[in-house]
Amino acid sequence: MKLFNAMLLRLKRGAAVSVLSALAATAAGVAPAHADWLKAESERFIVYSDGGESKLRDFVQELEAYDRFLRLRMGLDVNEAPPRKLPIYLVASRRGLTQVRPDLPENVAGFYMATDEDIFGIALRDQTVNTLKHEYAHHFMMQNFSYPYPGWFVEGFAEYYATVEVEKSRILVGKYNENRAYWLQAASWMPMAELLSKRPLERARNRDTYYPLAWLLTHWFIGDADRQKALDAYLRDVGAGGDPVEAMERATGLNPTELQRTLRRYMNGRIPYQAVTVAYPPAPLTVTRLPRSADDLLLLNQRLKVGVPEDKRAATAEEVRRATARHPDDPLALLALGHAELHFGDPAAAEAPLQRLLALDPNHVEALQYLARARLKAAEDADSLEETDRLSGEARAFLHRAYRADDANYATLLLIAENRNGGEGYPNDNDVAVLEQAFALAPQLGEARINLAQVLMIRDRNAEAVPLLEPLVNDPHRPSAGARALLLRAKGMTEAEADAEEAEILKKGEAEGEDTPSDSPAGD
Structure with missing residues (x-):
C-alpha cells in the first residue's frame, strides 16, 4: 500500500552514527567488571536492557520486523537501513524512567526524546510495546516522509501502527486499543471540523477524543482501496494549502456532519483488521555486556542529554x-x-x-x-x-x-x-x-x-x-x-x-x- 506518493520528500541515506559504548578494557589492559546492562545492536537499532538476553534478542527481532513491515506498507525498500540507528533503553520499573526524566507524569510506560545531543526511546521492559511502536511510527514518518501532514493524520498514523502484532509467519495490523475504543463509545466526540484542523486547537471541544478519532479516521481510510486514494487526494490538497475541512469534502464527498455519521457506522460495525502473511529472516545482531559503570551512569547520562x-x-x-x-x-x-x-x-x-x-x-x-x-x-x-x-x-x-x-x-x-x-x-x-x-x-x-x-x-x-x-x-x-x-x-x-x-x-x-x-x- 502506498499512502505517500511522489509529493513526499525522501531523505538522503547516510552512514549510521556512532553511539556511546564502553571500552573493552582500561588503559592498563584489565577487563572491567560487568554490569547488569546488555547492549544489542542490529542494522536499525541499538537496544540497552537491564534484563535477560533472550528477551532482549526477541525484542530487537520484533522491532526489526516492525520497521520492515512499515517500509513494506509505505512502498519503501524493506532492506534499506536508516541513516542513524535508534537507541532504545528497556528498564524494569518506573524508577528507570525517572532516572532519565525525574518529573515524568504517573502512568507513563515509556517516552521518546529528540534533543541536540541524542534521539532515543525508553520504555518499561516487560509491558506492552504499543507506546514504543507509536513513538517509532512518528520517528519513521519524520525520517522518511517530510511533509506538512495535518496533526490528526500524524497521530492517526502512529495510533494505527502502534497495535501491530508481529507473529512468526504473519503480522496483524489494524487492531484497536481498548482505551481508545472506550472513549469513542462513551464520550462526546470532538467536532470533525476541529479534528481536521492542520494543527491542534487549544480551544477545541471534547479534546479527550482527539487520539481515538484520529485513529478511527485513519483506520477508515486505510481499510478500503478507494478510500486510500481519497486519503492521498486529501493529503495532497491540504499539503498544497487547501482548507482542511473543505479538502475532506472534496476528497470524500462528505461534509463534517456526514463524515461523523459515517465514522459512527464504521465503528459500530465489526472493525476489520488484516493478517498479512509475511516472515522476515532473523536480523543479524550482536549482544555485549556493558562495564559495571553502566549500572550507575547509563541512564543518568541520558538525563544530562534531556536537560x-x-x-x-x-x-x-x-x-x-x-x-x-x-x-x-x-x-x-x-x-x-x-x-x-x-x-x-x-x-x-x-x-x-x-x-x-x-x-x-x-x-x-x-x-x-x-x-x-x-x-x-x-x-x-x-x-x-x-x-x-x-x-x-x-x-x-x-x-x-x-x-x-x-x-x-x-x-x-x-x-x-x-x-x-x-x-x-x-x-x-x-x-x-x-x-x-x-x-x-x-x-x-x-x-x-x-x-x-x-x-x-x-x-x-x-x-x-x-x-x-x-x-x-x-x-x-x-x-x-x-x-x-x-x-x-x-x-x-x-x-x-x-x-x-x-x-x-x-x-x-x-x-x-x-x-x-x-x-x-x-x-x-
Missing part, C-alpha cells in the same frame, strides 16, 4: 560526581562527569575528564563535541575579538576531529553550523549543505528543521522552509511557538490572519450536527 531544570542542576551535578567517583578512569564515567560539569556544575572542571577520555580514545566523538561546546560558550563570553577568534578556532579543530571520526553525526554538523553562525559570508553554500545534511540525519529534531529553515529564508528560499516548519507547528504533542512565528514569516502571513483561520475552523465545528455517543461495541 535538567535550573533548580535541580546543582543537585544533578553532585549526583554525577558521587556516581563517577566509584568508577575512576572509566570511559562512561569520564564522559558523564565532563558533561555534568560543563552544563550543570563547574565548566572549568569539565576539561580534565574529557581530555582524559580523549587520551584513552582519541576519536571519542562525544568527548570532542563537549570540548567544542565548552569553547563555543567561552567564545560567546569572551571580552575581546581576538579571544573569541582563538576559542572559535579551537572549537573548529575539535569538530573537525569529530567529523573525521564520524561524518554522519548530526550533533557535530549542528555544532559546525553554530560555530559558523555570524561569520563572514554566513550562510554560504557550504553552511546550507551542512544544515541540510544535519536535517537528513535527524529530521525528528526541531532544532535541525528550524536552523535549516532560517538559513533558507535568509537565502530567499522561503518556499523550501515551509514544509520544514509545518510538521513542528502541526505537532499535537509539542507544537512549537517559535516554529509558528517563523512559518508565518515564510508564508508572508500575520498573526491576525492565522487567528482568523483558526476562528473559522471553530465556527465550522459549532455548525456541525448534534453528536450522540453510541452504546454499540467497537468491534474486534
